[in-house]
Amino acid sequence: MVTAGPGRGGIxxxxxxxxxxxxxxxxxxxxxxxxxxxxxxSAPVADLTGYTLFPDRG
Incomplete structure (x- = not known):
């Protein structure tokens, strides 16, 4: 699973x-x-190639 959050400098x-x-x-x-x-x-991810996004339920 890939999760995202704020890093230094707004990245x-x-x-x-x-x-x-x-x-x-x-x-x-x-x-x-x-x-x-x-x-x-866990490990850092620089490229999302090969990952599948969950479908948007909106």
């Missing part, structure tokens, strides 16, 4: 976070990294 910063989901008890559940450290699951 938008994008971060990709790898998420693992499992279907359990009739619902999707997110699995935490085995180390418990989410920072190792």
């Amino acid at each position: 938008t910063v994008r971060i990709s976070t790898r998420l693992q989901l499992v279907w359990r008890d009739d619902d999707w559940r997110m699995v935490a990294p085995s180390s418990g450290d989410w920072t190792r699951s």
Whole structure:
């Protein structure tokens, strides 16, 4: 998943976070990294090529 937020100097910063989901008890559940450290699951993103945007529900 790519999220965006404000960076220094008004630049938008994008971060990709790898998420693992499992279907359990009739619902999707997110699995935490085995180390418990989410920072190792994220990386900066400079190019959105290859990512799929969620459809606009508006």
